[in-house]
Amino acid sequence: MVYFTIALFFIYTFCLGFTLTSFVKNSENFLERNLMRLGFGLALLPFLGLVLNLLHIPIDWRIILFLSLIYPIYYLIRYHPKPNLNFKITKTDISILLMLLIFFVNLYIYASGAFAYPYLEDDDSWSHALSVKYISIEKKVFTEGRIFHYISPYPPTYDLLLGILHQTNNLMYFTLKFFNALIVSLSTIFFYFFVKEFTQSKNKALFATFALASIPAFMSHFIWAITLSVPLYFICFYTLERIKYDKKWFIVAGLSMVTAFTSSPTHSTYFGLFLIIYLVTKMILEKSFLIYHSVASFLGVILSFLFWWLPMIIKYGVKGTLQGIGFNIGIIGEAGVGAAFRGTGDRIYTFSDFFVAQKQNMINNPIGIGIFLSILTIIAIIFLFFRFKELIKSENHWLLITFVLFIFTLYAVNAARFPIKLSPFRAWMLLAIPVCILSAEGAFNLMSIAKQFIGNIGKFLILSILLIGIFFTSTQQKIAVNTSQNWPPGGFWTSNEEIQGYIWIKENLPKNTKIFTFVNNAVVIGNDMYTCHWCKDVKEYQKQGFNETARENYEWLKKLGYSFIVIDGQTSRKFGVNETNNKIQEFINLNKFKVIFGNNGLIILEI
Numbered sequence: 001m002v003y004f005t006i007a008l009f010f011i012y013t014f015c016l017g018f019t020l021t022s023f024v025k026n027s028e029n030f031l032e033r034n035l036m037r038l039g040f041g042l043a044l045l046p047f048l049g050l051v052l053n054l055l056h057i058p059i060d061w062r063i064i065l066f067l068s069l070i071y072p073i074y075y076l077i078r079y080h081p082k083p084n085l086n087f088k089i090t091k092t093d094i095s096i097l098l099m100l101l102i103f104f105v106n107l108y109i110y111a112s113g114a115f116a117y118p119y120l121e122d123d124d125s126w127s128h129a130l131s132v133k134y135i136s137i138e139k140k141v142f143t144e145g146r147i148f149h150y151i152s153p154y155p156p157t158y159d160l161l162l163g164i165l166h167q168t169n170n171l172m173y174f175t176l177k178f179f180n181a182l183i184v185s186l187s188t189i190f191f192y193f194f195v196k197e198f199t200q201s202k203n204k205a206l207f208a209t210f211a212l213a214s215i216p217a218f219m220s221h222f223i224w225a226i227t228l229s230v231p232l233y234f235i236c237f238y239t240l241e242r243i244k245y246d247k248k249w250f251i252v253a254g255l256s257m258v259t260a261f262t263s264s265p266t267h268s269t270y271f272g273l274f275l276i277i278y279l280v281t282k283m284i285l286e287k288s289f290l291i292y293h294s295v296a297s298f299l300g301v302i303l304s305f306l307f308w309w310l311p312m313i314i315k316y317g318v319k320g321t322l323q324g325i326g327f328n329i330g331i332i333g334e335a336g337v338g339a340a341f342r343g344t345g346d347r348i349y350t351f352s353d354f355f356v357a358q359k360q361n362m363i364n365n366p367i368g369i370g371i372f373l374s375i376l377t378i379i380a381i382i383f384l385f386f387r388f389k390e391l392i393k394s395e396n397h398w399l400l401i402t403f404v405l406f407i408f409t410l411y412a413v414n415a416a417r418f419p420i421k422l423s424p425f426r427a428w429m430l431l432a433i434p435v436c437i438l439s440a441e442g443a444f445n446l447m448s449i450a451k452q453f454i455g456n457i458g459k460f461l462i463l464s465i466l467l468i469g470i471f472f473t474s475t476q477q478k479i480a481v482n483t484s485q486n487w488p489p490g491g492f493w494t495s496n497e498e499i500q501g502y503i504w505i506k507e508n509l510p511k512n513t514k515i516f517t518f519v520n521n522a523v524v525i526g527n528d529m530y531t532c533h534w535c536k537d538v539k540e541y542q543k544q545g546f547n548e549t550a551r552e553n554y555e556w557l558k559k560l561g562y563s564f565i566v567i568d569g570q571t572s573r574k575f576g577v578n579e580t581n582n583k584i585q586e587f588i589n590l591n592k593f594k595v596i597f598g599n600n601g602l603i604i605l606e607i
Contacts (some may be wrong), residue, residue, distance in 0.1 A: 001168065001169040001170065001171075002169050002171060002174055002178070004168055004169070005165050005166075005168045005169045005175070006178075008061065008065065008165070008168055009165060009179065009182075010038065011065065011068060011069075012041060012045050012064060012065065012068050012164075013037075013038045013039075013041030013042045013045060014034070014037050014038055014041055015041065015068040015069055015071075015072045016040070016041035016044045016045055016048070016067075016068050017036070017037030017038055017039065017040035017041030017042075017044065018037050018041075018071070018072050018075075019068070019070075019071040019072065020040045020041070020044050020252055020255060020256075021037060021040055021252055022071060022075070023248060023251075024242070024246045024248045024249050024251075024252060025242075025245050025246035025248075025249075029090075029092055029093070029096070030084075030087070031093060031096045031097075032092075032096065032193055032196075035096075035189050035193070036189075036190070036193055036235075036238065038186070038189070039186070039189070039190045039193075039231070039234070039235040039238070040235065040239075040252060040256060041068075042183070042186070042228075042231070042232075042235070042259075043232055043235050043236070043255070043256035043257075043258075043259045043260070044255060044256065044259070045064070045161060045164070045259075046156075046157035046158075046160050046161050046228075046259045046262070046263075047157070047255065047258040047259050047262075047303075047307070048064065048067065049064070049141070049157070049160045049161070049164065050141070050156075050157070050160070050258070050262065050307040050308055051307060053140050053141050053142060053160075053307075054307050054311065056140075058139035058140070059135065059139045059140060059141070059160065059163070059164060060139050060167070061164055061165075061167040061168055064164055091202070092202050095202040095203065095205070095206050096192075096202075098206055099188065099189065099192045099205075099206055099209050100189070102188055102209055102210060102213050103185055103186070103188040103189055105213070106184075106185045106188050106213050107181065107182065107185035109479055109482050109483060110181035110184055110185055110220075110221040110482055111177075111178060111181040111182070111185075111221070112483060113181075113221050113482040113483040113484065114177040114178070114180070114181045114221045115177060116483060116484070116485045116487075117485050117487060117489075118503050118506070118507075119489040119499060119502070119503060119526075119527075120173065120176060120177075120223065120489070120490075120526045121222065121223065121363065121487040121488065121489060121490070122222070122223075122363065122364065122487070122488060122489075122490055122491075123490045123491055123492065124150075124222070124223060124224045124364070125176060125222075125223035125224075125490075125526065126490055126492075126520075126522035126523060126526045127148070127149045127150055127522060128150055128158075128159055128162070128176060128223055128224070128225075129172050129176060129522055129525045129526035130148055130149075130150075130521060130522050130525055130533050131148040131149075131150045131151045131156075131159040131163075132159050132162045132163045132166055132172065132175070132176065133163075133166070133172060133525045133530070133533070134147075134148065134151070134163070134533070134534050135151070135156075135159055135160055135162075135163025135164070135166075136163040136164070136166040136167045138534070139167075141156040141159075141160055142311070143534065144534075146316075146324065147533070147534050148534075150225065152312070152315075152324075153312040153315070153316050153320065153321040153324035153325060154225075154265070154324055154325055155225070155261075155262040155263055155264060155265065155268060155308060155325070156262065156308070157225075157228060157259045157262045157263045158224075158225035158227065158228040158229075158263055158264065159225070161179075161228065162175055162176065162179060162180075165179055170511040170512050170528065171511065171528055172525055172526060172527075172528050173506065173526065173527065173528050176223050176526075177221075177223070180221060180223045180227050181221045183227050183228055183231060184219050184220075184221060184227050184231075186231055187212070187218075187219065187230060187231045187234065188209055188212065188213055190231050190234035190235050190238065191208070191209055191212050191234045191433075191436075192205050192206065192208075192209040193205070193234075193238055194234040194235075194237050194238040194241070195208045195209070195437060195440075197238055197241040197242065198237070198241055198398050198437075199398050199437070199440075200395065200398075203444070204437075204440040204441065204444060205440075207439075207440040207443055207444070208436045208437050208439070208440035209436075210467070210470070211373055211435075211436035211439045211440065211470065211474075212432065212433075212436045213475070213478075214370070214373070214470050214471065214474040214475035214478060215357075215368075215369055215370065215373055215432045215435065215436060215474055215478065216357045216358075216361060216366045216367070216368040216369070216370065216474060216477050216478045216481065217365070217366060217367055217368055217369060217428040217429060217431060217432040217435075218428075218429050218432035218433075218436070219365075219429050220363055220364065220365070220366055220481060220482050221482055222363055222364040222365075224264070224364065225263055225264035225267075226263075226264050226266070226267050226365075226426065226429070228259070228263045228264075229260065229263040229264045229267035229268060229271065230267060230429060230430075232256070232259055232260040232263065232271070233260065233271055233274060233433070235256055236253060236256050236257050236260055236271070236275075236300075237274075237278065239252045239253035239256055239296070240253050240278070240293055240296065243292050243293060243296070247292050249292075249296075250292040250293070250295050250296035250299070251296070251299070253293075253296035253297075253299075253300070254295070254296040254297070254298075254299025254300045254303070255299070255300070255303070256300070257271075257275075257296070257297065257299070257300025257301070257303075257304070258300055258303045258304045258307065260300070261300055261301060261304035262304050262307075262308045262309075265325035265326060265327060266422055266423045266426050267426070267430075269422060270412070270422065270427070270430055272301075273408070274405065274430075275297055277401075277404055277405055277408055278401060278405075279293055279294065279297065281400060281401045281404050282397065282401060285392070285394075285397045285400060285401075286394070286397070309321070312324075346416045346421070346423065346424050346425050347416055347424075347425070348414075348416050348417055349367070349413065349414060349416075353367055353368060354367075354368065354369050354374060355369065355370075355371060355374050356368065356370075356371065357369065357370040357371075357473060357474050357477040357478070358477060359476070359477050359480035359481065360481075361477070361481045362425070363481070363487050363488075364426075365425055365426050365428050365429055366428070366478070366481050367425070367428050368474075368477065369431075369432070369435060369474070370470065370473040370474030370477065371469070371473040371474075372466060372469035372470045372473050372474065373435060373436070373439045373470060373473075373474055375442075376438070376439035376440075376442035376443050376446075376466070377406075377435050377438045377439050377442060378442070379442035379445060379446065380438040380439065380441040380442035380445065381403070381406075381438065383441070383442070383445045384399060384400075384403060398437075399441065402434045402437045402438055402441075403434070403438070405433070405434040406431075406434035406435065406438060409427055409430045409431040409433070409434060410431060412424060412427035412430065412431070413425075413427045413428055413431050415427070443462075443463070443466050446462050446466070447459045447462045447463055450462040492520065492570065493569070493570075494568070494569030494570055494572070494573055494601065495569050495600065495601040496601070497569075497599045497600040497601030497602065498568050498569040498570070498601030498602050499601070500599065500601070501566075501568065501597065501598075501599055501601050501602030501603075501604070502523050502527050502568075502602065503527070504597055505527055505529060505566075505597070505604060506527035506528050506529075508597075509529065509564070511528045511529075512528065512529065512530045513529050513530065513563055513564065514529075514530050514531065514560075514561055514562045514563050514564075515529045515530070515531055515562065515563065515564045515565070515566055515604075516531060516538075516557055516562045516564070516565045516566070517531065517542075517565070517566045517568065517570075517571070518542050518545065518546050518567075518571050518574070518575070519542070519568070519570040519571050519574050520568075520570050521533040523568075524566070531562075537560070538560070541556060546571075546575055546579075546583065549586070550583075550586035550587050550589070550590045550592070550593075551590060551592070553565075553587070554590065554592045554593070554607065557607050558607060562607060563606065563607060564596075564604055564605065564606055564607060565587075565593070565604070565605050565607060566602060566603070566604050566605075567580060567583065567584055567587075567602070567603045567604075567605070568601060568602040568603075569601045569602065584603055587605055588605075592607065593605040593606065593607060594606045
């Protein structure tokens with residue numbers, strides 16, 4: 001079933017991307033044209049889910065598949081396209097194939113690292129499991145009240161995407177881990193084509209892509225909504241760059257932006273800031289008002305507002321919506337009055353945090369750039385100042401835009417020092433974007449100098465030294481973090497025995513077995529089992545059922561079709577050790593429950 005789901009992911013995204021770009025002038029390169037269709041489809045798929053949700057049409061995978069296939073099937077029937085048998089490998093194709101090699105290596109690192117331990121990591125992933133299960137079963141993202149942390153009013157498109165994918169397999173653990181790693185890895189493809197279009201250089205794009213795959217600060221396989229947010233940056237800015245070939249690209253850009261504005265509080269906001277910086281800088285440099293770029297941006301904002309943010313404001317109010325996404329305005333500690341979205345990893349960073357990459361790092365957003373990439377970025381900035389007059393030329397505008405983004409993201413990372421901040425530690429992955437583009441420029445500046453003095457031998461010698469240097473000062477450190485088996489399972493667990501007990505459940509009971517727990521539904525659902533976390537009767541019984549008799553528990557559990565009940569360390573922590581032990585003994589004495597597994601952290605009883 002998982003292979004079917006993987007196939008459907010590519011069918012959804014490619015066919016939706018094909019449909020979305022059917023009326024615009026696409027790239028003439030076969031590989032670029034079709035690989036970017038995956039990106040456009042990735043952007044459109046969650047937006048399609050939001051449209052269905054608002055229209056009260058089930059977000060069902062069969063409906064999604066039908067809508068995805070309508071135009072491609074029509075196109076095949078109407079135009080009878082014939083394959084081009086005169087395919088010729090160009091230098092651009094070779095560059096793209098090398099980029100794809102980086103993508104597959106990236107995917108292997110992220111996926112193997114994600115499955116290196118038999119549990120979901122940290123706390124975020126377990127919460128995402130709850131809302132993904134809800135969407136997969138209820139086929140909507142609106143909820144009755146604030147039941148979930150990561151949907152309603154929290155922007156839902158990451159869990160919406162995974163919820164659609166989970167409908168065609170019964171493995172929550174696999175769905176979260178694999179597709180999260182896949183989406184992060186797809187950043188490689190989308191970043192390459194964006195930089196290629198942005199700089200008009202396939203070689204700089206390839207070097208920048210290698211830098212992005214190497215830099216520790218850019219993403220990990222951590223399961224959170226930002227996984228979807230950042231790849232969308234590259235997709236959306238690629239569409240904006242394509243407007244120079246065909247004005248109708250503004251429609252593709254605007255529709256692609258909807259998911260970017262509804263994927264995560266911090267990085268949807270950062271996307272908006274990136275967009276403003278990009279547009280304003282570009283307008284100043286070109287001395288003209290970019291009407292199609294502006295209309296595309298307005299279209300993305302207004303559609304995201306209509307299909308998500310307006311319904312949330314109507315339901316929860318402005319204050320309730322802001323609180324629901326974790327944003328606070330007001331007094332912030334000793335810093336005074338300001339605005340902040342604080343993260344758990346925020347702190348003040350030193351020079352060594354940037355310059356020296358470590359093999360021991362944060363898991364959600366690793367920090368660090370590495371020695372060689374840092375030096376290349378500095379070299380690029382030095383060359384910018386020496387060649388400042390040349391930057392006014394239209395072919396060099398991208399350098400100034402990148403530099404402005406670099407200054408902005410450098411502030412964002414260091415904003416813990418200031419009253420206005422937006423989760424500084426989460427900005428590291430955004431700093432990595434201009435750093436990688438600038439490092440490519442720095443590398444080509446060095447290679448150009450070497451070529452002048454030594455010829456092509458010098459150019460390739462410098463390139464070899466840089467690639468090896470980056471590998472040893474950045475790539476190795478990134479691989480070490482993302483393949484480590486020491487990622488924590490979350491802060492709510494009471495013991496390793498409790499964790500091992502749930503792993504036993506995942507590996508020994510049939511998938512989606514109905515299991516009841518008095519405390520934490522996330523560990524049931526996250527380990528491929530089922531309980532109705534959002535059902536009012538279940539939530540109420542979790543509060544009062546512990547105080548009922550074992551027979552009353554048995555009758556209620558049988559009535560709702562539960563096969564097992566788990567009494568774990570979290571139950572003991574909530575209700576007390578003695579009370580929990582007495583409850584277990586009541587179940588055993590009733591002879592209606594059978595212990596099938598037990599250790600010092602967990603007991604599971606068959607009903």
